[in-house]
Amino acid sequence: MGMRMLDAQVWTPADMKEAWTLREKFHLQSCFIAGGTLLQTQWEKGVPYPPQLISLEKVEGLEGINYKTEGTKHFLQIGAMTKLAACRNHPVIKEKWSLLSTAIQQIAAPAVRNLGTIGGNVANRFGDAIPALLTMDAEVSYFDGNTIITEKLDHWLNTSQNNEVLLTGVILPEYRRSSFAAQFYKKVGRRESFSGSVVTVSGVIGKNDAGVIDFVRLAAGGGDNRPHRLKETEQLLIDQTINPDLLRNAYETIINEFYPISDVFYSDDYRRWIAANIIISELSGWERKG
Incomplete structure (x- = not known):
């Protein structure tokens, strides 16, 4: 890794405007870097560092x-440079947004x-925290060179320009709590938390006193599959x-709505099967408890 690092020039801007100016100057020959763990993973796969x-x-x-x-409105604002470990151990996150803490516990070592x-x-x-954030209806804030913009994470993930912005934070709104609520986050990996996931799924589900589902968000991703909400499944479940x-x-x-890609280890059909079985198992178990 050391030799690769010497091949790149590291810039340390003092503010967002300076960082943006550097990005515009070097464009595709550069990238923003925070903790550097993603670059390490890519380097281990043979992907060279950008020169800037x-x-x-x-x-x-x-x-x-x-x-x-x-x-x-009550919400939690998390700066983009906040360490994953700090998020996992923060008392407010553990109390009010515990699903994020659960998810981070399963991210790598x-x-x-x-x-x-x-x-x-x-x-x-493609991060493993994203399915949990999607089910919590998270927002992201980013600097576009002129101002800081906030939008739903679900929308931001599907916009083509998000590689050209500087992410500044993640925002978690307090979500509605039904009479009976359950949440889950499951990551299936080749070596538990120390490898990239095969499938990652998350859900927040609630029902009223009559046993009717009145609140549901489901998301799936994993590996090189961009996480996304399973909105058709959500619509099927609501009011039932x-x-x-x-x-x-x-x-x-779920089988028809989740569209993962295959790789050398697992087929797309296998990933669909895993995701569907996890979600149905969670729903079945929740009903038995209810």
Whole structure:
């Protein structure tokens, strides 16, 4: 790794405007770098470093976790440079957004979580934290060269220009809590948390006192598959009570809606099967407990 690092020039801008100017100057010959764990993974696969690395470590205002209130809205603002380990162990996240803490626990090894940042995990658009963030209806904020813009993570993941922005933070709104709520995050990997995932799924589901599902978000990703919401399955489940027929229909909908790619280890059909089985298992178990 050391020789590769010597091949690249590292820039340390003091603010976002300077970082943006450098990115515009070097364009595709450069990239923003936070904890550097993604570059390490790519390097191990034989992908060379860009010749110009723009480190964000000295840019002020990109680190920290703050619980905020604006009118009737309550939300958590996480700076993009905040370490994954800090997110996992933060008391407010553990209390109000515990699904994120659960997800981070399963991301790589502790040493990686101590270096990697929440922004880096999201910015590459394939990070294992993203399914959990999608089910929490997270937003992202980013600098576009002129101003800081905030938009839904779900939308940002599918916009072509997101490689040309500087991610500044992740925002978690307090989500509605039903009478009975359950949440889950499951990562299936070749060697548990120390490898890239085969499939990663997450869900937040609630039902009212009558046992009717009144709140649901589901997301799936894993490996080189960009995580996305399973909105057709969500629509199928909403306003329904769980029963064998609904579970069978939900299984088929997941199979048709989740479109992973194959690699040398696992086929797309296998990944679909794993994702569908995990979600249906969670729904079945939740109903038994309810």
